Amino acid sequence: MDAVSAERVVGRAMADADLAEVLASRPLHVVAAGKAASAMASAFAAVPHLSIRQAIAIGTHRHEAMPSSVEWMASSHPFPDGRSETAGERALAVARAVPSGEVLVVLLSGGASALMASPLDGLSLADKIAATRVMMNAGADIHALNTVRRHLSKVKGGRLAAACVGTTVTLAISDVVGDDLNAIGSGPGVSDPTTWLDAATAIDRFGGPEHPDHVRALVRRGVSGGIPDTPKPGHPALGRARAAVIGSRLDAIAGAKAAAAARGYHAVVVADAIVGEARESGPAWLRQVEALTATVGRPVCVISGGETTVRVTGRGTGGRNLEFVLAIAERIAGLPGAVAAASIGTDGIDGTSGVAGGIVDSTTMARARQAGLEAPGYFLAANDSFAFFASLDDVIRLGRTDTNVGDLQVILIEQR
Known part of the structure; x- marks a missing residue:
């Protein structure tokens, strides 16, 4: 466990000279989300010579070393609740407040998908929770789960980074086989290569008609072009983003x-x-x-x-x-x-x-x-x-x- 502790992996990440230069030269706005959020935020806040303007941590439990300067938001896992929705909206507010020339730092770890939730307009959190339960009970793997989660969310699948006019830097501890940054926490800070059709396929394979009618209807609207897809490679905001797995x-x-x-x-x-x-x-x-x-x-x-x-x-x-x-x-x-x-x-x-x-x-x-x-x-x-x-x-x-x-x-x- 020590080899993948938040303190150790954040320390290794900051040894990257290029990354350290970006983070040390601009004002930072931090969103930490996931099971390791509090520990990652604590380790990041302890790095010298960083100018952190604001920081929030969204997780399951508060780390004893987390400074009072970090706003703590306790949330829910493995299924989201009202706290998760509040946390998702707060994360979007932080991203939208980052000025051009400043940096949104996303400290990401497994569990962020449930802990930071903000359903698309027209979809309730209860609908989204029900869809996740149906898929999990049907044996869906994390890639199928996250494909659907990304498309039902305002914050996942690169949409958090798209809300930011500054630079987005994602540092992730990976709980995903293959370390796919799109799958870790459903990829709030990176472009999403999956499509509404992929989401529809996952819904049909894992649960099919057991899913809520509102979810199936919304996915059909997405497939038909009635709802914009998640940001894809080449999106202007994602062109300003960079991401790295710092622990696996x-x-x-x-x-x-x-x-x-x-x-x-x-x-x-x-x-x-x-x-x-x-x-x-x-x-x-x-x-x-x-x-x-x-x-x-x-x-x-x-x-x-x-x-x-x-x-x-x-x-x-x-x-x-x-x-x-x-x-x-x-x-x-x-x-x-x-x-x-x-x-x-x-x-x-x-x-x-x-x-x-x-x-x-x-x-x-x-x-x-x-x-x-x-x-x-x-x-x-x-x-x-x-x-x-x-x-x-x-x-x-x-x-x-x-x-x-x-x-x-x-x-x-x-x-x-």
Whole structure:
């Protein structure tokens, strides 16, 4: 977590001479939004020689070091509420107040899509929330979700930058596989390559007729040309914008690899991002781990990152990381040596569970049988993975971490 802390990634960003020159030479207006907003705003405010005229932070929790000069706006995640709408309008007001020749700095992290919301005219926040719920329950990935979110919003998809006549600089901590700046927080400070037709396709694929009538009607109007599309590359305001990812899963993986090596493990990194349905990705990941470590000395630590999804059909409590490790519990029990595997959300929150993730080891299934628990498949069918791990005290509790770079998986394999 230290490798992707707000303080560390902001410090690395300011080591870029070109960026530092832009930020140190002009008055700045700051909008921080996302799960790491308060920590990022605090770290940015601590950088010497910056002229910050105004700053707001929109997030889930306030960082203890955030100065009183930063306006704090507590908001809602994973679904927006009235606070999110107020925060979105406030962010637009800050952007519109930036004079020509000054800079709007957008400090962005995962979660900003829900935390900073401002629906298009003719659409209620309730309609937008309902559409997001329908898509999430249908198993939509973050790219499909953000395509729709961008098109239903006044602030996303480059519309925040378009409201600013000055320069926009976006510095982002990425929770998105591939570090696509259009997907992080739904890209308020960058041009949007997706179209109304892409949004319509996503609506049809994930939920279709279950979406509110107002949402479907508005998207149809957009497709027919009745509503302007999001700003595209070449838009005048976006020509004044620049953006960079300053922290990602690769930084977290590098930090974990260094920590494992320092503890005497042979550290191996899975190159590809871990994606897909959690209960399917877990077993596939474990097979890959077995192949990668077949000729590696013990003890060995394998590290990976990414972000899986869960299709919700049950009424239980859980999350993608908990389902990921629950799906491999039975196989882990049959592996030679002493084995422990964990998967966590780096923001400290996994789905609806309230914990970061879970851990399985060579003894998990034996302990589960002794506790009288049903087989993992029972809990997976009910989307109730938290109940399984909580019964064994094998959940991982990190609390709010002040960062968010997706999920991290680690497996340790030792000789008995």
